[in-house]
Amino acid sequence: MSLQQKNQFIYTVKDRCKVCYTCVRECPAKAIRIMNGQAEIITERCIACGNCVKVCSREAKMFSFSIDRVKKLINSNDKVAAIIAPSVAGEFIDISDYQTLVGMIRALGFDYVNEVAFGAELVADKFKELLQKDQKQTYISTSCPAIVTYVEKHHPQIIKSLAPIVSPMIATAKVLHEMHGNDLKIVFIGPCIAKKGEAMLGQYKDLVHEVISFIELRRMFAEKKITTENIEPSEFDQPIAGKGSVFPISGGMLQTVDLEEDFLIGEIVVAEGRQDIIEVLKEFEEGYLEAKLFDLLCCNGCINGPGMSSRHQFFLKRKNISNFAKRQFDRLDQKEWVKNKERFSGLKLDRYFIADDQRYPSDFSEEQINKVKEKLGIKGQDDELNCTACGYDTCHEHAVAILKGIAETEMCLPYTIDKLHKYISDLDVSNKKLASTQAALKQSEKLASMGQLAAGIAHEVNNPLGIVIMYAHLLLDEMEPDSPFYKDLKLIVDQADRCKKIVGGLLNFARKSKVNIEEVKIRSLIKNSLKAVVMPPNIDLKIELNTLKQDIACDHDQMVQVFSNLSKNAVDAMPEGGELLIKVEDDKNSPEGIVFTIKDTGTGISPENMERMFEPFFTTKEDGKGTGLGLPIIYGIVKMHKGNIKVESNTNPDKGPMGTSFFVSLPGVTEEINAN
Incomplete structure (x- = not known):
């Protein structure tokens, strides 16, 4: 059946329609519905005036x-x-x-x-x-x-x-x-x-x-x-x-x-x-x-x-x-x-007319209309912009058209812009999470590779090093303190012991320790962590417990290692004295989670070193003072607890108090850790 046989004299070329709603605005009979992002002619309502044909710059509206x-x-x-x-x-x-x-x-x-x-x-x-x-x-x-x-x-x-x-x-x-x-x-x-x-x-x-x-x-x-x-x-x-x-x-x-x-x-x-x-x-x-x-x-x-x-x-x-x-x-x-x-003056020129009522029912309640307006983000009269971008003269008319089934919410430009802003915001959050995950994965791969290398080196070095240390100590015990060789031998013993610590660190770094989860008292965890830290008299220790939680699900020994190492690093960063703050508070992003903050008032870490903080063998300490394995080990322990660790630092006094803060977030849910 042809278009004319169906009384459809105007039609839409869908490939050309860009849904600008100009035809909706210009149609006196409102005989155009938007369905699935396309402007369609409602044949039974159309009066074939052709306004839509005239105003469509894309020539998406054509006549037969x-x-x-x-x-x-x-x-x-x-x-x-x-x-x-x-x-x-x-x-x-x-x-x-x-x-x-x-x-x-x-x-x-x-x-x-x-x-x-x-x-x-x-x-x-x-x-x-x-x-x-x-x-x-x-x-x-x-x-x-x-x-x-x-x-x-x-x-x-x-x-x-x-x-x-x-x-x-x-x-x-x-x-x-x-x-x-x-x-x-x-x-x-x-x-x-x-x-x-x-x-x-x-x-x-x-x-x-x-x-x-x-x-x-x-x-x-x-x-x-x-x-x-x-x-x-x-x-x-x-x-x-x-x-x-x-x-x-x-x-x-x-x-x-x-x-x-x-x-x-x-x-x-x-x-x-x-x-x-x-x-x-x-x-x-x-x-x-x-x-x-x-x-x-x-x-x-x-x-x-x-x-x-x-x-x-x-x-x-x-x-x-x-x-x-x-x-x-x-x-x-x-x-x-x-x-x-x-x-021809007597020619019969009379005619008759037949009503063809195509009016939509207008008995929609205010409650129904207001519900549609709320979907469009219109909560009151002040929100009704009446911008006509949707093709209707008022927001009220657009809402009624939606109830009639001839319009869509996406036709509202302010609504679509708000929705787009939300999508962009959500996408930005997703991208940041993805970037964080990729960085963590990259770090994990790097640590895994370094761990395998470290394990091989430590295994090969450990046995001969043990013999060197044993005989060096025997010789030192037999050597008289006033002997001219005593100082040289003492240096050999000290450096051999240092090598032993490095090898031990390598083995700890490479070893995939099993996490033994138990309910640990938060106060006890902090107390035991600080026992291993020598606190100089010029360091002011401050502890803040800003949570009602008494316990945390974690591996006690491993978390003691984490917090004691972070506390030692904080003390080492303040040779001239300062304040060490240990703060415990609820995690805003996780109802069961806990955030531990270890903050010092030292000179801070430079921006170029921040990106390398968790690299194996990288250290900001003086030569002979650090192995560069402490933070990578801490990173591994926290990740095995399905937690997160991040660091913030300031070296510029003009931007605020100087110092470094480490934030350790633990989920605190035993099932979540064990499941992973």
């Missing part, structure tokens, strides 16, 4: 073409007439002589080329008669099919106010059938997409057979290579129009029959464009607006219809139509024109 069916009509044995909308002068501004244009249209194969402007004059006369006949009734003009459909679908309560008069297109078709018989095939050519739907109405069966836009007409010219140079100029076929050529201009119908919009009397209201017609019909339905006639056009005059390919300035097109109408009127055979007007 009828060129092939028109060609089929032309190639048939039937006579075919082309009836041309008076806005043609606004389309073909580049063709100064209308006779040239008529010749081009005739060259396509049409037997007759007629003006719709003559039908417009008949319609205008009927409107004048109607207004004079019934002084109390209010009428809405019915020349614009988009307006008629809009009332039938979205304002069915005022359908009785639609003037029961056909459009100029139908009036012209009736005239031609009267002249040439019912076998005549008629093709309307104009700027309007809604005409395609109007021609298919049952009450107009076999009056207008096809409708094409000016865009389609230009394409047909291009296909047949018809230009202004290779055709013979021609005149419109009878009946020729008079003032009806100004019909497509705003208020053109009134000028055709010498009526005008008098603001003092207020009997006639002229409105055009999406926003104005919505407001006029709404105010009229609600009883706020009174007039005898509402002359309405969905576009800003037919010269701005979606079927126009010309993108010339509005007033240039308007001027061109006025000049065209003037030239036509100056050339007009007044006698012939009057004769034709009299001949």
Whole structure:
């Protein structure tokens, strides 16, 4: 089934749609829903005004073409007439002589080329008669099919106010059938997409057979290579129009029959464009607006219809139509024109309307609407920005549209920006965690490699070193203190003992000790850790227990090694004296966790050394004072407890107190440690 058979004259090219919501904003019927990030036409609500086609810069909204069916009509044995909308002068501004244009249209194969402007004059006369006949009734003009459909679908309560008069297109078709018989095939050519739907109405069966836009007409010219140079100029076929050529201009119908919009009397209201017609019909339905006639056009005059390919300035097109109408009127055979007007004055031009209520239920509760607003981050009236970025005039309308199922929360720009900020923030946290994990993995791999190397070296060195140490001590015991060799031998013993410590450290570093988890008293752990630390008199020891927890799940001996080594390092960092702070507090990131802080007031660690703190054999102590294995061993013990260790240091007194702080975080949950 074709799009036209389904009455779907406008469709979406999904690959082109970038979901900018411009079409949603510009659709007077709100006949566009956003589903899964795509703007879809709601066919049953669509009035085929073509606003969405005009405003879509991506050409994602298109209307169905009828060129092939028109060609089929032309190639048939039937006579075919082309009836041309008076806005043609606004389309073909580049063709100064209308006779040239008529010749081009005739060259396509049409037997007759007629003006719709003559039908417009008949319609205008009927409107004048109607207004004079019934002084109390209010009428809405019915020349614009988009307006008629809009009332039938979205304002069915005022359908009785639609003037029961056909459009100029139908009036012209009736005239031609009267002249040439019912076998005549008629093709309307104009700027309007809604005409395609109007021609298919049952009450107009076999009056207008096809409708094409000016865009389609230009394409047909291009296909047949018809230009202004290779055709013979021609005149419109009878009946020729008079003032009806100004019909497509705003208020053109009134000028055709010498009526005008008098603001003092207020009997006639002229409105055009999406926003104005919505407001006029709404105010009229609600009883706020009174007039005898509402002359309405969905576009800003037919010269701005979606079927126009010309993108010339509005007033240039308007001027061109006025000049065209003037030239036509100056050339007009007044006698012939009057004769034709009299001949067709009795033509039946009445019509009827059928309500097709497409209004959504409006009985959503405030609670339902407020729930949707809360999802959009709107907690009060101050949060309602009404920025219209979603395509709706207010946040309230957008919330209602979501309840109707034709909009999505993602259409709200502030909501989407907030959501994006949250995603970026979460991603940043994830990236930092990933970077931390990668750094830890890199450190673990480095430690593992160094551990294997250290184990090999220590194993090979330990046995011969033991013999050297044993015999060195024996010789030292036998040597007299006043011997000239005593000092040299004492140096050998001291350095051999130092080598023993280094080898012992290497073995401890390489050994994968098993973690024996038990419940350990926090106070006892701190006390036992400090027993191994010689505290000089110029060091002020301060202990803070800022937790209600009494116990921690850990390996007592290994954690004593951790805290005693960190405390020794802190003391060594303060040769001139200072304060050693040991603080215990709850871990903010883990309900069961504990954070131990060992802080000194020494000179701090330089930034270039901070990155190497946990490297094996790296030390900031003087030569002979450290092996560079203490912190790597501590790192390994903490990681085996599934904890974390980090360090902060300041060497610049201008930035705050100098010193170094080590933070050891332990999960404190036995099951978590054992499971790993």
